[in-house]
Amino acid sequence: MVIQLTSFDADVRPSGDFMAAVGGRSEGSAVPRSADVARLAGVSRKTVSRVLNNEPYVSEEARTKVLAAAEELGYRLNQAARTLASGRTGSIGVVALGTVGYGTASLLVHVERAVRDAGYALRVVNTPDGDPAGIAGAVESLLEQGVDGVIVSEPIVEGDVSVRVDVPVLFLGAPPAFNATRTVTMGVGAHELARAATEHLLDLGHTTVHHLAGPRRWYATKDRIEGWRAALAARGAHEPPLLNGDWSAASGHAVGEALASDRSVTAVFAAGDEMAIGLIHALREAGRRVPEDISVVGFDGNPVFAYVSPPLTTVRQPFEAAAREGIRLLVHAIEKPHTDLPQASDPPVELIVRGSTAPPPSPPDKTGRRTT
Amino acid sequence: MVIQLTSFDADVRPSGDFMAAVGGRSEGSAVPRSADVARLAGVSRKTVSRVLNNEPYVSEEARTKVLAAAEELGYRLNQAARTLASGRTGSIGVVALGTVGYGTASLLVHVERAVRDAGYALRVVNTPDGDPAGIAGAVESLLEQGVDGVIVSEPIVEGDVSVRVDVPVLFLGAPPAFNATRTVTMGVGAHELARAATEHLLDLGHTTVHHLAGPRRWYATKDRIEGWRAALAARGAHEPPLLNGDWSAASGHAVGEALASDRSVTAVFAAGDEMAIGLIHALREAGRRVPEDISVVGFDGNPVFAYVSPPLTTVRQPFEAAAREGIRLLVHAIEKPHTDLPQASDPPVELIVRGSTAPPPSPPDKTGRRTT
DNA sequence: TTGAAAGCGCTAACAA
DNA sequence: TTGTTAGCGCTTTCAA
Numbered sequence A, B: 001m002v003i004q005l006t007s008f009d010a011d012v013r014p015s016g017d018f019m020a021a022v023g024g025r026s027e028g029s030a031v032p033r034s035a036d037v038a039r040l041a042g043v044s045r046k047t048v049s050r051v052l053n054n055e056p057y058v059s060e061e062a063r064t065k066v067l068a069a070a071e072e073l074g075y076r077l078n079q080a081a082r083t084l085a086s087g088r089t090g091s092i093g094v095v096a097l098g099t100v101g102y103g104t105a106s107l108l109v110h111v112e113r114a115v116r117d118a119g120y121a122l123r124v125v126n127t128p129d130g131d132p133a134g135i136a137g138a139v140e141s142l143l144e145q146g147v148d149g150v151i152v153s154e155p156i157v158e159g160d161v162s163v164r165v166d167v168p169v170l171f172l173g174a175p176p177a178f179n180a181t182r183t184v185t186m187g188v189g190a191h192e193l194a195r196a197a198t199e200h201l202l203d204l205g206h207t208t209v210h211h212l213a214g215p216r217r218w219y220a221t222k223d224r225i226e227g228w229r230a231a232l233a234a235r236g237a238h239e240p241p242l243l244n245g246d247w248s249a250a251s252g253h254a255v256g257e258a259l260a261s262d263r264s265v266t267a268v269f270a271a272g273d274e275m276a277i278g279l280i281h282a283l284r285e286a287g288r289r290v291p292e293d294i295s296v297v298g299f300d301g302n303p304v305f306a307y308v309s310p311p312l313t314t315v316r317q318p319f320e321a322a323a324r325e326g327i328r329l330l331v332h333a334i335e336k337p338h339t340d341l342p343q344a345s346d347p348p349v350e351l352i353v354r355g356s357t358a359p360p361p362s363p364p365d366k367t368g369r370r371t372t
Numbered sequence C: 001t002t003g004a005a006a007g008c009g010c011t012a013a014c015a016a
Numbered sequence D: 001t002t003g004t005t006a007g008c009g010c011t012t013t014c015a016a
Helices: A018-023 A033-041 A045-052 A058-074 A079-086 A100-116 A132-144 A192-204 A217-237 A249-259 A273-284 A303-309 A319-335 B016-022 B034-042 B045-051 B060-073 B080-085 B102-117 B130-143 B190-203 B219-235 B249-259 B271-285 B321-335
Strands: A093-098 A121-126 A147-154 A167-173 A181-188 A208-212 A267-270 A295-297 A313-317 A350-352 B091-096 B121-126 B151-155 B167-172 B184-187 B210-211 B269-270 B294-295 B314-316 B351-352
Touching: A018 A217, A033 A045, A033 A058, A045 A058, A079 A093, A079 A208, A079 B080, A093 A100, A093 A132, A100 A121, A100 A147, A100 A319, A100 B102, A121 A132, A121 B102, A132 A147, A167 A319, A181 A319, A192 A217, A192 A295, A192 A350, A208 A217, A208 A249, A208 A273, A208 B351, A249 B080, A267 A273, A273 A295, A273 A303, A273 B167, A303 B249, A303 B271, B034 B045, B045 B060, B091 B102, B091 B130, B091 B321, B102 B121, B102 B151, B102 B269, B102 B321, B121 B130, B130 B151, B151 B321, B167 B321, B184 B321, B190 B219, B190 B269, B190 B294, B190 B351, B210 B219, B210 B249, B210 B271, B249 B271, B249 B351, B269 B271, B271 B294
Parallel strands: A093 A121, A093 A147, A147 A167, A167 A181, A208 A267, A267 A295, B091 B121, B091 B151, B151 B167, B167 B184, B210 B269, B269 B294
Antiparallel strands: A121 B121, A313 A350, B314 B351
């Protein structure tokens, strides 16, 4: 741990803005204003504004001069003033979960990139609990800071969130939790993915598939349960009782210890890669082989699990596509409020078959009895 | 994938602010201003401001009335106006890496929490490349948006970044890359951690330790190399050539394949958990046992790797402590610019010994020859 | 194509 | 303890 403090030059102002507010005018090394640029370029402030905002009706000559003057002065547009005058903030806020899992983290990274590519700045507020009160508070603080749009990313609980929102809202991976001027919902394919994972196991010959679910309060959990259920129902497979984890490998491990003695279990679809890893570990510790005795499928697609034994079969969530498409719609809602939303393309469902799945130890015969 | 668009009520304004800017006065359902609160509470706007900013010299009575009026109106302070008038933005910007690794993601989560706990909002800009140009652009955009302080989190390359920065800057996990009004540096203990990991292996009886490093351009890589080197030098151990990865499990796997045939290698310290996992996998595929033939230590402390075979011995980076302490110093620099920085406490070095390390297959005898 | 004037909603300084 | 006045730096309107 190193703490280094560069010598603090006492006559450096804490902030140019502060100094100016105190009374300094644009003299000496003070932070340049648009008036300074205008003066240097020999035009009006409004023309400077026009150039910097790419507005039409500016002569090439004026544009060139303004750009040169701005560059020379090291002029930086004051976003607060612009926001106050125009009502547009140029930023989008995201309410995220604040967990460090591969899934949520990579979703956030893609959101940041998509937002930036769309020309907006990003404000982030985490709500580790994801409950309605937390989300309401987070949205409230975002609105207060000033945002043109809000993204609510994978919130946890259902329940009505009570906030007054005048800007468009994008719900990523969950149904709308509150009303807003305009609401856009973008799923992350959890249902289809869960269904594909379950079907993969069924296709291998397993008579049914157990499901290790996440905490019941999460939307992500519900979606996966439903997908699993749909796959089972479509094949007429019996639906075994749910197994419960909390996304952590430790919880998967605990479930695996309890499950190991139940010889009727031959296939488990876990709602997260990490739970799957914990589950497999416990199973093997108890002497059950994976995939020979029990097949396990994960959920997320973290590439590192291609390098464990056995390499984990899993499904990949299309975070990048979901973030990109969702934000495209959100930005459309922000910038063209009175037009219809464009069509969103469906991201692909991607099943990654590796080594943790195989046919059941001994396929059931026609009567459904198992011949071990 | 579900796209849902709630019916768009045509007479809902796209934004209250916009409407007001167009000419509406505080009438009907327009967004309330501080003047509206003042009127309802029967005080002046300045008193409203005082109450909302927790300034002294307000009577209990006035405070109560203002709060009630604000609540009734659903008043929300306009941060842009406040910023313009006061010069303070109430937000801190972070320049992050935008990779989805466990390390960087969890650092970002802790940064968000610490920033919020300190009463600031967070702006995030990612620079996937982390190079000086990218960092400069990111800082520039943050400054333009308006921030009271900047955090540069684990940048990649050395090199001078050319930006004019009037606010304090916190460098997390790297030395200062540019000059600012005030610079604070907070390491994440990488050197000490790398040293502890290497020493653990040496203590086990290995004559030397190989190091699987990350991309050479990263500061994080350099720090770990230096820690490893220091441990080797302190014991008079021979320093083998560096192995090179890119943080991914795949790169660790590739190195492992090449390394498997070299029987002289008995201990490897990998600069990241995921590379360690890939390395171990390749080693075992080639018939070498871990830890019996080769010991491997990772770096990061992702708990999921306690549930693979063998459970990974690793060191945990004190992200939470580093973020909390670093931001404490940054906030101090922002709020009390003319005082000394407080003392920062050193986060603990934490070695997590699990199953991937053991004494060498057959300890060298006194002469240094190996008796296999 | 350009400019002058008038705010945006808030806080700072000062006076009361 | 409170209110008045005067901006913060920009965009908007409207006229030129």
